[in-house]
Amino acid sequence: MIKVSNIVKTYNKGSVQAVNDISFEVKRGELFGLIGPDGAGKSSIFRILTTLLLADSGTATVNGFDVVNQFQSIRNCIGYMPGRFSLYQDLTIEENLEFFATVFDTTIEENYDLIRDIYVQIEPFKDRRAGKLSGGMKQKLALCCALIHKPEVLFLDEPTTGVDVVSRREFWEMLKKLKQQGLTIVVSTPYMDEASLCDRIALMQGGHILSIDTPQNIIASYQKTLYAVAAPNMYKVLTAMRSYEQTESCFAFGDCLHLTLKGDSTIDDVSKYITALNFTDVQIQEIVPDIEDCFIKLLKEN
Amino acid sequence: MKKHKYQFSIFNSQLITFIKKEFKHVFRDKKTLLMLFGMPTAQIILFGFALTNEIKDSKVGVLDFSKDIVSRQIIEKIDESNYFNVAEDLKSIKDVDAAFKQNKIRAAVVFPPGFADELLHGGHSQIQLIADASDPNAATSITNYLSNIITEYQSQQTTVAAAPMQIMAEVHMLYNPELKGAPNFVPGVIALVLMLVCTMMSSVSIVKEKELGTMEILLVSPFKPIYIIISKLMPFLIISLFNLAIILVLSVTLLDLEIKGNIFLLFFASMLFIITSLAIGLLISTTAKTQQNAMMISLMGMMLPTMLLTGFMFPIENMPIVLRGLSNIVPSRWFFIIIKNVMLKGLGIASIWKELLILTAMCVGLLTLSIKKFKIRLQE
Numbered sequence: 050m051i052k053v054s055n056i057v058k059t060y061n062k063g064s065v066q067a068v069n070d071i072s073f074e075v076k077r078g079e080l081f082g083l084i085g086p087d088g089a090g091k092s093s094i095f096r097i098l099t100t101l102l103l104a105d106s107g108t109a110t111v112n113g114f115d116v117v118n119q120f121q122s123i124r125n126c127i128g129y130m131p132g133r134f135s136l137y138q139d140l141t142i143e144e145n146l147e148f149f150a151t152v153f154d155t156t157i158e159e160n161y162d163l164i165r166d167i168y169v170q171i172e173p174f175k176d177r178r179a180g181k182l183s184g185g186m187k188q189k190l191a192l193c194c195a196l197i198h199k200p201e202v203l204f205l206d207e208p209t210t211g212v213d214v215v216s217r218r219e220f221w222e223m224l225k226k227l228k229q230q231g232l233t234i235v236v237s238t239p240y241m242d243e244a245s246l247c248d249r250i251a252l253m254q255g256g257h258i259l260s261i262d263t264p265q266n267i268i269a270s271y272q273k274t275l276y277a278v279a280a281p282n283m284y285k286v287l288t289a290m291r292s293y294e295q296t297e298s299c300f301a302f303g304d305c306l307h308l309t310l311k312g313d314s315t316i317d318d319v320s321k322y323i324t325a326l327n328f329t330d331v332q333i334q335e336i337v338p339d340i341e342d343c344f345i346k347l348l349k350e351n
Numbered sequence: 352m353k354k355h356k357y358q359f360s361i362f363n364s365q366l367i368t369f370i371k372k373e374f375k376h377v378f379r380d381k382k383t384l385l386m387l388f389g390m391p392t393a394q395i396i397l398f399g400f401a402l403t404n405e406i407k408d409s410k411v412g413v414l415d416f417s418k419d420i421v422s423r424q425i426i427e428k429i430d431e432s433n434y435f436n437v438a439e440d441l442k443s444i445k446d447v448d449a450a451f452k453q454n455k456i457r458a459a460v461v462f463p464p465g466f467a468d469e470l471l472h473g474g475h476s477q478i479q480l481i482a483d484a485s486d487p488n489a490a491t492s493i494t495n496y497l498s499n500i501i502t503e504y505q506s507q508q509t510t511v512a513a514a515p516m517q518i519m520a521e522v523h524m525l526y527n528p529e530l531k532g533a534p535n536f537v538p539g540v541i542a543l544v545l546m547l548v549c550t551m552m553s554s555v556s557i558v559k560e561k562e563l564g565t566m567e568i569l570l571v572s573p574f575k576p577i578y579i580i581i582s583k584l585m586p587f588l589i590i591s592l593f594n595l596a597i598i599l600v601l602s603v604t605l606l607d608l609e610i611k612g613n614i615f616l617l618f619f620a621s622m623l624f625i626i627t628s629l630a631i632g633l634l635i636s637t638t639a640k641t642q643q644n645a646m647m648i649s650l651m652g653m654m655l656p657t658m659l660l661t662g663f664m665f666p667i668e669n670m671p672i673v674l675r676g677l678s679n680i681v682p683s684r685w686f687f688i689i690i691k692n693v694m695l696k697g698l699g700i701a702s703i704w705k706e707l708l709i710l711t712a713m714c715v716g717l718l719t720l721s722i723k724k725f726k727i728r729l730q731e
Contacts, residue, residue: 099571101729120727121573129571133564139379140372151368152572194568 050202050233051075051098056107058093067093068104069256075235075249080228083237084244084340085253091237092132095206098235099129112201128200130191132207132237138180142171142190145179146197153198163230164193167223185216192223203227205236209243221246241341252344259347264340271338271346273297276316278306280331286323293322298349307342308333365574369582376556377586387552391544391594395601398536406492412439412456414447417466425478428504429460434496451483458482458493537602538690539663542683544598545591545621546657549628550635551649553587557636558645567729576727584629591625592618611697617690620703623710624686628653630717631682637724657683685710 051074058068068090075081083091096102098111100120108115114122136145146168150157161168167189174182179190188208195203205224209217221243228234228248236247244250244264251261260267278299280286287306290299295314299306310319316333323331338346377383411429415422430437439450441459450456461479463469470476480497482490560566560583569579595618602608610617631653639645658664660678667678678684685706692698692706700707 096567096729099567101567101570103728124571125573127571129568131564131567135563135565137372137376137563137565139376144372144375148368148372149568149572151365152569152574154365154573 050077050079051081051109051111051235053094053098053109054107056094056097056109057105058090058097058102059105063105066256068097070107071256071258072107073251073258073261075233077233078228078231080224080234080236080246080248082244082247082250083235083253084239084241084247084250084344085237086239088255089253090256091253092206095129095131095204095235095237099127099204100124126201128195128198128203130195130203130205130208132210136179136187136191136194139178141176141178142182143175145190146193149194150197155198157197160197160199163199163227164196166226167196168193184212185219188212188216188220189223192220196227200232202233202235205234207237207239209238209240217243241339241344244340250340252340252347254344254348254351257351259344259351267340267343268338271343273309273338273346275336275338275342276308276310276319276333277302277336278308278319278331278333279304280306280328282328286328286331289323289326289328290319293319295319295322298346300345302341307336309346363578366578366582369574369578370585373556373582373586377590383552387548387590387594388597390547391540391598392601394540394544395537395598395605398540399606406434406489406496408436409434409457409493410438410455411435411497412441412447412450412459413437414441414444414459414461416464417462419467421467421470422462425462425501425504426460428500429497432496432500434493435500447481451481457489458497460497535691536663537598537606537608538687538694539661541595541598541621541690542624542661542663542687543654543657544594545625546628546653546683547649548591548594549587549625550632550653551646552590553584553629553632554635554639554645554649555642556587557583557633558639558642561636561640562642570727570729576725577722580633580722580725584633587629587632588622588625591628592621595621608694610694612693613699616700617693620686620689620693620707620710623707623714624682627682627710627714627717630714630721633721634717634724637721637726656681660684661687663687682710682713685713 053074054072056068056071057066059066071090071094083089083094085091093102097104097116098109100116100123103117110116111123112126114120114126116123137148140148146157150160157164171182171186171189171193174186179187182190192205192208195205209220212220217240224234224236225246238244244252247264249261249263250267252259252267260270262270278286278290283301283304283306287299287301290296290306290308293299295311295318297309297311299308308319316335319333320331323333377387413426413429415426426437429435435458439446439456441447441450444461447459447461450459459479459481461481463477463479466476466478478501480494482494484490557566560569570576599610599617603610632649635645635648635652639648656677660667660670660674660681661683662678667675667684670678689703689706689710692703696702
């Protein structure tokens, strides 16, 4: 459905490297995630694929159409929700939706079944101006606007940034339903916990793809044993563990430390070391790594 | 999947919806609305009544040491004219000074003792005219008018037989015999308002879409870029024509100005100027990154040249050669000439074809350039 090969994109006459020789493919009906922090190059890739930017080199096709020469054909079959998209603040929900339906040569009625599940949640407020909506409602409206013309591919650039946890979860539920209707969806997010909700993900950093696979395979490729360390005095334990010669990596992760060890050191070696330093109440247990652990490990390796 | 078919015409429903949306933006923003429709009215009233440089009912003080029949007749003549009111009967030179300082008078007329005697027996006499030259233009006009009144009185008294050889210069002020300010500034206000609405408002409105991110959606949509441009500019064209009508109605009703020429020619020339200004607005929007940015470029790049180099505030003939050359590329300069000729002189197309041609060339050139520069992709 989407094929990207060796795309390079620089800004400011080559001084800023945004996308550095990236290639990947997205299959039809797939929910594909570009995961990475700000500045990883996610938005640039979206804009190249939506024909808004020209790449310096490399080629890309969407639905078989070339992003440079056949941009008009691509514009006919995609839906796009830009990262900073905030709709027309002075138009009501209904007016916004109607406008985008018209621009895409369709009507709300024609494709109502596609947006029904999402639109019913904001329909009670349809006469309210978009500028007065909450972040979650704005995001639902934006998704409706991107969907209204029944696109074949949906590009969502950081749709959940700045949205509360509940709305974020709801949003991913909606994406799952859309996927079941046969839509191909490319979504980007800086939140690692959302990665596992995608079929396949590309972990990105500094314009490079660190790894590209299903979330399960990426986690499975984390071959080290990972330990969670919890203690009353986290900071001191962290410094102590970092100076421990058998430590491979140790970093704060939520309310505990994530620790990997060199060679065949075991949890017992760590316990001995910690007790020798007179730390008390330190709990260490083996855990299953998540995407963020993998991301940090990949960062170190690169 | 549905095939998109695009058969555009002027009555295309997409285009109409888009234009309706633009009007909603305008009508829902109270500040814009006030600026759009308040500005022409305010400018007409401001220029028409407050900033007038015409001499009307100016207060004059009289210091008459002679108090004879001739001085009294001259004072009467001055008082009778529309330009002056004799407000103060002054007793001494000190009074004159005081009256000027208290802003009671704008000019003083001083008759020396024995004024009539000297005139009738000696053949000539003197009158002193004193004016407040802190406003030099007004002072010049006032003393000119006073001299005219005195000369006129003198010529009425002198019999043809007794008159020595004299050449009278008879001045005719064509098209605006009363030297009203309105005829000159109304074309200027029209140029200014049309330029502001078309250039500033349209560029700001397009840049706003870029800032909001909605431009990305519009570009990604199958809606062709040229129709985005038409939809964005159309409301300002309609509003501008409406504004032009307001200004003309106000000029006729409030300022007693007569539209002498063909009104259709007037509107045709205005359309040309409006489209030229819209093209400039579009051009600005392709380079400006923020709304403030667009506004600044419009104000500095368009408002100043329009005010200074159009000829309605300062005559272009008196400018240094560089500015005179520069004024040739300011579209409003040519538009100003057209409007003046059509509206005030009642001239037809034969006398303004050159200006119309220049304006048309500018219009076509700028429109082509701005459409070419309008990005079908994002610029970074």
